[in-house]
Amino acid sequence: MVEQGIPLLELLKEEEGPILVASHESPDADTLGSALALGFFLRKKGKKVVVGCKDKVPHFLDFLPGSQEVVRLPVKEVFSLAIVVDASGFYRVNAEVKASKRARIDHHIGGEFYGPYDYIDPEAPSTTALVYRLLCAWDRSAIDREIAQNLYAGLATDTGFFRYSNTDAQTFQIAKELVELGADPHHTFVNFAERERINKMRLIVRVLDTLSLHEDGLVAGISIFDRFFKETGCEYSDSEGLVNYPRSLEGVEVAYALIEKPEESLWKVSLRSKGRVDVAKVAESLGGGGHKYASGCKIKVKDHGQALEILLSAVREALQREGLIKSAVNQHS
Ligand SMILES: [Mn+2]
The missing domain is CATH 3.90.1640.10 (inorganic pyrophosphatase (n-terminal core))
Structure with a gap:
C-alpha cells in the first residue's frame, strides 16, 4: 500500500x-x-x-x-x-x-x-x-x-x-x-x-439454553429474545460476542446469533464462519454485509420461527455452494 x-x-x-x-x-x-x-x-x-x-x-x-x-x-x-x-x-x-x-x-x-x-x-x-x-x-x-x-x-x-x-x-x-x-x-x-457483570453472566445462562444445532452439526446458533435482557437487567449491547459460544463447538462451520429487536419488528443476525463458508455472501443475500468470517444482517419478520427458517435456508444454500451438504432432491440448485 x-x-x-x-x-x-x-x-x-x-x-x-x-x-x-x-x-x-x-x-x-x-x-x-x-x-x-x-x-x-x-x-x-x-x-x-x-x-x-x-x-x-x-x-x-x-x-x-x-x-x-x-x-x-x-x-x-x-x-x-x-x-x-x-x-x-x-x-x-x-x-x-x-x-x-x-x-x-x-x-x-x-x-x-x-x-x-x-x-x-x-x-x-x-x-x-x-x-x-x-x-x-x-x-x-x-x-x-x-x-x-x-x-x-x-x-x-x-x-x-x-x-x-x-x-x-x-x-x-x-x-x-x-x-x-x-x-x-x-x-x-x-x-x-475480566470486567464482566453478574447480569451479563445471567444473560449468558439464558442464551446458552437456546443453543441449537442444524445440518448435522455444521451450523449452530443461539437466539436472544428481548425478554432475556429485561429479565437479567441487561442491554442490547450485552449480546455482543455471544455468537462465539456456538462458534466454539467442534465441527461447527457456521455460527449465528439471532437477536430480537421488537421496537423495529425484526431480528438482528450475527454470523461467524470458521473459514469454509463465506458468511458475507449469506448476509448479503439477506440485505446485510460484512467479511468472509464475520457478517450481519436484519430479518424483517416478528416471529422467531419464521426468522430462523429464513436464516437457516440462506445458510443451507451457502453450505450447498461449498459442497458441504448435498442439495435436496427436489431443489434445482
Ligand atoms: Mn472492524
Missing part, C-alpha cells in the same frame, strides 16, 4: 469546517477506537471535531480514552465533512447525518462509496489499522498514548486478540508500534476479559 497521496489525508489537512467522525450503531472497539483516535488526532491538528454514535457507549467500551465525550447522534449540527468508520456505509450509523462531504474508512468488502475520499482496504485487520496508517502518513509524532490505546483496542479485538485468520506479521508489527507509542496490552485484555 502506497502511503503517499491518500486523498482523504489531503482533504482533512485542508478542512476548516466542523468534522463529524461517526461510529456505527451497536459500537464495538474497532469502530469506537477508530472514531476516538481520529477525533483526538484531528483536534491536535486544530480541527473542530465531534465524535458521534447513535447508542450510549456500552459498559465494555467505557474504558477507552475519550469514551465519555462521545456525542449521541443525531445532532442538529450540519458538518462540513462526515466520516463513518468501520462501516459499509452511513446507513450503519442509523441516525441522520447532515454534511456537505462524506467519506468512509473501512476494512469491509463492498458497501457504499462516497467518492475519492473513501479510504478502504479489505486486507486490513481492523479499521484502527487503517486509521493508524493514515495518521502515520500525516504526523506520527502526534500519536499519543490515548490515540495509541484506542487504535490498539480495535486491532486486538477485531483479531480476537491476535488469534483470528486476519492476524499476520503486519498485524503484530502494527501492534508492536502501538505498544511503543503507549498502548497497554494487559490493560486492554483485562478490560475486555
Whole structure:
C-alpha cells in the first residue's frame, strides 16, 4: 500500500469546517477506537471535531480514552465533512447525518462509496489499522498514548486478540508500534476479559439454553429474545460476542446469533464462519454485509420461527455452494 497521496489525508489537512467522525450503531472497539483516535488526532491538528454514535457507549467500551465525550447522534449540527468508520456505509450509523462531504474508512468488502475520499482496504485487520496508517502518513509524532490505546483496542479485538485468520506479521508489527507509542496490552485484555457483570453472566445462562444445532452439526446458533435482557437487567449491547459460544463447538462451520429487536419488528443476525463458508455472501443475500468470517444482517419478520427458517435456508444454500451438504432432491440448485 502506497502511503503517499491518500486523498482523504489531503482533504482533512485542508478542512476548516466542523468534522463529524461517526461510529456505527451497536459500537464495538474497532469502530469506537477508530472514531476516538481520529477525533483526538484531528483536534491536535486544530480541527473542530465531534465524535458521534447513535447508542450510549456500552459498559465494555467505557474504558477507552475519550469514551465519555462521545456525542449521541443525531445532532442538529450540519458538518462540513462526515466520516463513518468501520462501516459499509452511513446507513450503519442509523441516525441522520447532515454534511456537505462524506467519506468512509473501512476494512469491509463492498458497501457504499462516497467518492475519492473513501479510504478502504479489505486486507486490513481492523479499521484502527487503517486509521493508524493514515495518521502515520500525516504526523506520527502526534500519536499519543490515548490515540495509541484506542487504535490498539480495535486491532486486538477485531483479531480476537491476535488469534483470528486476519492476524499476520503486519498485524503484530502494527501492534508492536502501538505498544511503543503507549498502548497497554494487559490493560486492554483485562478490560475486555475480566470486567464482566453478574447480569451479563445471567444473560449468558439464558442464551446458552437456546443453543441449537442444524445440518448435522455444521451450523449452530443461539437466539436472544428481548425478554432475556429485561429479565437479567441487561442491554442490547450485552449480546455482543455471544455468537462465539456456538462458534466454539467442534465441527461447527457456521455460527449465528439471532437477536430480537421488537421496537423495529425484526431480528438482528450475527454470523461467524470458521473459514469454509463465506458468511458475507449469506448476509448479503439477506440485505446485510460484512467479511468472509464475520457478517450481519436484519430479518424483517416478528416471529422467531419464521426468522430462523429464513436464516437457516440462506445458510443451507451457502453450505450447498461449498459442497458441504448435498442439495435436496427436489431443489434445482
Ligand atoms: Mn472492524
